[in-house]
Amino acid sequence: MSLSTLTRRATLLITAALLNACALLPSTAPKAEAPALPPIVFVHGNGDTAALWLTTLWRFESNGWPRERLHAVDMPYPLARDADDKAQPGRSSTADALKFLTAEVDAVLQRTGAKQVVLIGNSRGGYAIRNYIASGNAAKVSHAILGGTPNHGVWSSSSFRPANEFNGAGPFLTRLNNQGGPGIEITPGPKWMTIRSDNNDKFAQADGVWIGAKGTPTNVTAAGPELKGAENVVIPGIDHRETAFGPKAFAAMFRFLTGREPATSAAAAEARVTLSGKISGLGLDNRAGSGNFANNLPLAGASVEVYATDAATGQRLGPALHRQTVGADGRWGPLVTTSKTALEFVISAEGFAVTHIYRTPFARSSEIVNLRAERIADADKDAPAVVTLTRPRGYFGIPRDEIELDGRSPPAGIPPGVAGVSVAKARLADAADRPVPASFNGQRIVGRAWPTAGNHVVLLELHD
Template sequence: MMMQRRLLLVIAAAGLALAGCATSPTHEQHPPIVFVHGNGDTAALWQTTVWRFESNGWPRERLHAIDLPYPLARDDDGKAQPGRTSTADHMAFLKSEVDKVLQATGARQVVLVGNSRGGNAIRNYIYNGGGAARVSHAVLGGTPNHGVWATKGFREANEFSGTGPFLTGLNAPKNAAGDEVTGPVKWLTLRSDNNDKFAQPDGLWIGAKGTPTNVTFDGPALKGATNVVLPRVDHRETSYSPAAFEATYRFITGKNPQTLAIQPEAPIVLNGKIAGLGLTPTDPASGNYSNNLPLPGAQLMVYATDPATGARIGNAVHTKTVGTDGLWGPFTAQAGVSYEFAIQATGYATTHIYRSPFPRSSKFVNFRADRLAEADKAAKSSVTLNRPRGYFDAQRDRMMFDGKAALPGVPPEGAGVSASKLNLTQEGMRPIAAEFNGEKITGQTWPVSGNHVVVLELTY
């Protein structure tokens, strides 16, 4: 176990220690918070976290989530790679976003909250990009601060190498005590006890089962920070779960949140961005790189659906051809109503995304148009159950997909898979349902022969 200056805490016992870490702001002085997503992800993953801050009185205009245009890290941080960003690129983008937020709010400092790779950018910005004077608190959820692997001579040019120059530079002692972080910024790390796929002693989740990673469960902890353990959460839940919100809120304010529940509001106004895959949507050689670039010309149609069958109820309630900003809204949703979001774009399959009802407004309802994978083209219908804000854990979660508790592609133990795909062999359209820990979504199957793909996307 890594030596730490402050006591390592489990979440059940964190209250008193965290309450002393920061002073509580008045209602008028809620600091702006900038949320930084992880590798390959989007600002949309912070949706429920933002809702919880809003439900506790945080002004909406002081909650900002960034969208890194190319969110995937390079294989070699020092070498240009199409569709990828370096640590320097990531830091520069974060710096520009922080500057925008400070200018818009008139605040002197921001709070930075990052998941996984987002924490790398936060640390780099604070120590190497001039961010120390602009940041009051830094919260790192599941950030692989000591690497996903730490093996001499193995992929050390990658930013996730614990023995590589990027992380060893960030982890260099900051004082005589050997702390890896120092003030004036206040630091919090959030980690899982043993269920983070990127903080494992075995290389299973990096394709090297049986090979030691030389990284332990406490790899995300930092000497000199307040380090909190959240039992059984997975890699993404170190940031996006109710427990992560509770610890973050307490660290920033010095007090417990009034509620962990997401409070409903009316009217419910939704907006977000439609992005695609690859470098250009019509170039098959560009690969399926995740990106957060707008997809101009994409058409979105929104339909209210029957929650029991997934069938459309009447005509589209909202349609838009997106422009250069990629925004598909605003759209005023009805409370308690489930929706289908159908996306059409050149070079993509018609993508049918089904969502459960929205409780609150959000500008982070981002979508990606999808393509049919070669392996799916023989199916009659291809349906993916997607959990963006966490992973599926067969030992922990109550799950059902098309009437079966065993989800395709989800292992019997461990939390490392966030999507499960069913390729159906039956002709025709029919309802298809999924349930995850009480959240239920029902959609419709659509024919692969017509270049359709279906996504049941969980919110929680």
């Protein structure tokens, strides 16, 4: 073998050795990092709470959105005033909502270090989002998604509650719908999307039946939630709340934000689940005959007990998993459980009924398992026991849905046609301790009867 051949072979061997050695060393070259997913701020609707976003957050998490970049606000006084320009105890104005949302967005931007947020709202929450963006904050928002927001009013009239924020002819919506230039109803800058039903939204109806004015034209249509200049999505059959909280609405949101289909519209179960939230109580409206009204103020001094239950009977399985008296912030928890454990929450507070809330297993952890202490309704005080099936994230519709409560299908009190009520009650003939089953479109939940005479309120709460 020639000297030149040996030299070439040696050079090749040395080069190969050096390349192998370099492969074992940490790379000093900069790596391209995928852009961080933007933080999302969720804004609930009139009279609602942050807790309504629970399953939506689960869906985003199950598709890779970091939990720490999902933030649901809880407005202290979620109900709108009768007249936006006149103070009303326990109610909030559009200016109040703007101030609150401004503080929440600023806090999220500071905590995450992001320059922009995504804003997603349901119903009245969309008003707060539009007002926030129109008030000089467009640069802080990349996308705005409005589910079921009555952008042209629940009604449009110069004579019926003319100063109410839900009046399409009122000053608030007139301003918002005329600030984008001819043919444009959005603030330039963010990407906009609306989601609406084809004809099943109770607050986008031509007749005033759902605002207590049956037979009176509202002067709005099913297309009322749409905005000129936005991407307007129509999902057949969904109801007012499903425009934001339903799986089809989630899929539309995810596509709009990412340009691709979600891997799943379900919640991927976690084996170990940690739950916490806030306890609040229904306030008392001082106006004669108006009864209770909703607020999200903490109910300091309330106590909560949480029990594992038999999913088939609602019977408690042993002692309480968690017991706590809440402080000034109303926060309860954390409770560590599993995604296979059905639960009964029991809230006790001075001036309220002992409130039993039965829930099917929580698929994932959540910090917005908010609980409200209730009072016995006047109409129910003469019943031995009353059990209420409640669907916070949607409405019941006949014949759209299959609903059964304590053997009756459909339960009393659900009108046919447009889906418009979220509760169904069973007045029991006695107060015997027994299972009370309910089902909704294939979901099953079972609670127990508790006597009204003992100041007990019983709720079977659906997750969907």
